[in-house]
Amino acid sequence: APAILWFRRDLRVRDHPALAAAGDGGRRVIGVFVLDEALLAPSGPVRRTFLYRCLRELDASIGGRLLVLRGDPTEVLPELVAEVGADSVHVSADAGPYGRERDERVRAALGVDWVVTGSPYAVTPGRITKRDGTAYKVFTPFRRAWEEHGRPAPADTDESAVDWLLPRKVRAAGIPEDEDLGGTVLPPAGERAALERWDDFRDSALTGYDGDRDRPDRAGTSRMSPYLRWGCVHPRTLLADLDGSTGDGASSYRDELVFREFYADVLWNWPGSARHNFDTRFDRMRLDTGDDAWERFEDWCAGRTGFPIVDAGMRQLLAVGWMHNRVRMVVASFLVKDLHLPWWWGARHFMRHLVDGDLASNQHGWQWAAGSGTDASPYFRIFNPITQGTKFDPDGSYVREHVPELRGLDAKRTHQPWTLPEGPPNGYPPPMVEHGVERQEALARYGEIKTST
Ligand code: FAD
Numbered sequence: 001a002p003a004i005l006w007f008r009r010d011l012r013v014r015d016h017p018a019l020a021a022a023g024d025g026g027r028r029v030i031g032v033f034v035l036d037e038a039l040l041a042p043s044g045p046v047r048r049t050f051l052y053r054c055l056r057e058l059d060a061s062i063g064g065r066l067l068v069l070r071g072d073p074t075e076v077l078p079e080l081v082a083e084v085g086a087d088s089v090h091v092s093a094d095a096g097p098y099g100r101e102r103d104e105r106v107r108a109a110l111g112v113d114w115v116v117t118g119s120p121y122a123v124t125p126g127r128i129t130k131r132d133g134t135a136y137k138v139f140t141p142f143r144r145a146w147e148e149h150g151r152p153a154p155a156d157t158d159e160s161a162v163d164w165l166l167p168r169k170v171r172a173a174g175i176p177e178d179e180d181l182g183g184t185v186l187p188p189a190g191e192r193a194a195l196e197r198w199d200d201f202r203d204s205a206l207t208g209y210d211g212d213r214d215r216p217d218r219a220g221t222s223r224m225s226p227y228l229r230w231g232c233v234h235p236r237t238l239l240a241d242l243d244g245s246t247g248d249g250a251s252s253y254r255d256e257l258v259f260r261e262f263y264a265d266v267l268w269n270w271p272g273s274a275r276h277n278f279d280t281r282f283d284r285m286r287l288d289t290g291d292d293a294w295e296r297f298e299d300w301c302a303g304r305t306g307f308p309i310v311d312a313g314m315r316q317l318l319a320v321g322w323m324h325n326r327v328r329m330v331v332a333s334f335l336v337k338d339l340h341l342p343w344w345w346g347a348r349h350f351m352r353h354l355v356d357g358d359l360a361s362n363q364h365g366w367q368w369a370a371g372s373g374t375d376a377s378p379y380f381r382i383f384n385p386i387t388q389g390t391k392f393d394p395d396g397s398y399v400r401e402h403v404p405e406l407r408g409l410d411a412k413r414t415h416q417p418w419t420l421p422e423g424p425p426n427g428y429p430p431p432m433v434e435h436g437v438e439r440q441e442a443l444a445r446y447g448e449i450k451t452s453t
Contacts, residue, residue, distance in 0.1 A: 001027075001086055001087035002027065002028040002029065002084060002085070002087075003027050003086060003087065003088045003089075003090055004022070004029075004030045004032055004080065004081065004084075004086045004088065004089045004090065005022040005029050005090045005091075006032055006034070006073075006089055006090065006091045007031060007032065007033045007066075008094055008099070009092070009094065009120045009230060009231040010118075011051075011055065011057075011058045011191070011230045011231050011232055012194070012231060012233060012234070013058075013061055013159040013191065014154075014157060014158065014191065014237070015154040015155050015157060015233075015234045015236060016092075016155060016157045017092070017155040018091055018092045018116075018118055020155050020156075021115055021117040022088070022090035022115075023163065026163060027163070028164075028165040029163065029164055030080075030086065030164075030166070030167060031058075031062055031065065031066050031164060032067045032068070032077075032080065033058075033066060033067075033068050033069070034069050034070070034071065034073045034077065035069070035070040035071075036072065036073055037072075038072075038098065038102075039098065043351075043352075043357070044351070044352035044357075045179035045180060045181055045182070046184050046352075046353055046354070046355050047321075047355055047357050048176075048179055049178045049179050049181060049186065050186050050226060050230070050355045051230060052177070052178060053178070053186070053189030053190065054230050055068065055175045056175055056189070057190025057192065057193070058190065058191070059175065061159055061190075061192075062159050062164045063159075064166070065164040065165065065166035067080075067166055067167065067172055068172055068173050068174055068175050069170075069172060069173055070173035073102060073106050074102070074109050075109075078106075078109045078110055078111065080170060081110060081111070083169065084165075084167045084170065086112060087112055088113035088114070088115055089106075089110060089112065089113070089114055089115070090115045090116075090117065091103070091115070091116055091117075092116070092117065092118045092120060092231070093116050093120075093125075094120075095264050095267065095268045095360070096274075096359050096360070097267070097274060097359075100271075118152075118155075118234075120228075120231050120235075121235065121260070121261050121264055122151040122235050122236045122239055122261060123146055123149050123151055125264045125265045125267070126265065126269065128142065128145050128146055128149055128265060130145075135265065135266070135269035135270075136262070136266075137374045137375065138375040139258075139259065139374075142258075142262050143255065143258050143262070146258055146261060146262075151236060152236065153236075153240060154234070182318075183318075183319070184319060184320060186320070186355055187223065187226060187322075190232055193227070193232070194224070194227035195233060197222070197223060197227065198224060198237075198238060198241075201224070202245075205219065205220055205221075205222070206222075206245065206249045206253060207247060207249045208220065208249060209221070209222075209250075209253050210247075210249050210251075210252040211248075213252065213256075213325070214325075214392055215392055215393070216312075216324035216326055216327050216393055216398040217393045217394075217395070217397045221324065222253070223322065224238070225358075225361075226322070228260065228356070229357070229358050235261070259361075260360075263360040263361050263364040264360040264361075266364060267360040273373075273374075274359050274360075274363045275344070277367070277370075278367055279371075279373070281450065282370065282372035282449065284448070284449045285372075285445060285446070285448075285449050286445045286448065287340055287342050288339070288341055289342065293339075293341055296339050296341065296432065297341055299429075299432055300331070300335055300339060301314065301349050302314065303318070303402075303403070304429050305334065305431070305432050305433075306418070306428070306429040306431035306432050307334065307385040307386070307389075307431055307432075307435075308389060308399040308415050308416075309327065309330055309385055309386075309393060309399060309415065310334045310385050311399075311402070311403050312393075312401070313327035313330060313331045313402075314331055315402040315403060316402050317350070317353050317354065318353060321354060321355035322354065323354070324398075326392050327398075328350075329365075329369055330383055330388045331346075332346055332365070332369035332370070333369050333382065333383040334385055336370045337382045337383070338385070338433050338435060338438040338439075338442070339433065339438070340441065343367065343370035344366070346366060347366040350366070371446075379442075379446045379450075380443060380446060382439050382442060382443075384435060384439075386415055386416060390412075390415050393415070395411040396409065396411045396412075396414030396415060399414050399415065400414060404426075405424070405425060405426035405427060405428035406424075406426075406428060408425065409425070418431060
């Protein structure tokens, strides 16, 4: 009997332990992906299209034998098992709240072996606990425990060693066409692109990563996030490569990968943290939510706040489905502390437009900025969008790349176009708020909640 490998966030064939388990002993493997509306609907056209392109690459790498079905996995997988007479369904673990609950339902509905091997993380979320059995809420001790825990070496899998089977009688949905991206330009999709990107980064920018990673005006980060999101590459593959590198660049890059593992672990332990303040004092924070607030939110989304570094970030998001990490922190802080809007409005906008949109990293990145997260940035540390701009984009080139209205300005004016005698040029808006005033307002609102429990 053949085995089914249900692909989810593992759209690759190399270093794939679940694939190795499915094909063990030369068994025939049916590779299937299920287009599940519950996951596709909140993804937005950018991430859906990137997914479809990754599926096309995966399909090509296994000789056109990827079976793509559409529907509720609880129904379509048991049907497939019955139609092809499979004896097992193999997966990599899903650590997200929806995925875990769905997997329980699928497992119960199957009636054949359900085999979980590995996960999209070097250490499967939920495995690392403190001595008293509870989960970590703070990054640094988590990282220490993560290092001590150890991780397996990359799995030696290879598509050519697998006997892929595409059952002809099953009605496949096929891989959907690209959607209208409204001009967003995506990176190349799939496993080969991921490995090429990694090689490029490792050879050219890894050494300088520690110094450059905070500079949106430089190509200093790896841009591996969309590939890690879809499992076009496993972090274990990258970590194994980093083991051979010394220096601050490599160790700082490792830390970032561990951050990804930390947030997945936090979400696994506290699934509600995707929607609710981790620190419940923040449930009482006064937020602006009326019509006025919505209008300000729309200006933020469109990159029309009048603060150049914020607008550059928001426009970069729409242009390429990705935003530099430093700027993600700046725009998030601006939404929460200068505009006093709910962090989850911003998180939802990000999840709709990010090609790397990932529930664990995104919701916890937002809660970090909002001060309500696990080991969040203390609320009273409020980013000044002008100094953030001049510090991390000193000659203004990042801003000028994404905000064409400001292209003629020098470094200093780029971050403060309102100081020009005639005001901001080319219809660029004046600042929508006064940062100093909103800072005081944010601190006052924080004062109302900080002592309550
Ligand atoms: P690099 O600097 O090259 O880092 C390498 C890898 O480490 C990244 O690909 C990513 O997997 C991981 N990583 C780096 N920084 C972080 C971090 N702070 N938290 C968790 N993992 C990290 N990352 C996502 O993958 N998806 C998201 O939806 C997402 N939303 C975010 C929202 C906010 C408000 C903030 C502040 C951060 C968010 N991040 C998210 C984290 C980070 O911004 C991105 O992972 C990073 O910018 C991706 O670019 P890169 O691959 O070039 O990163």
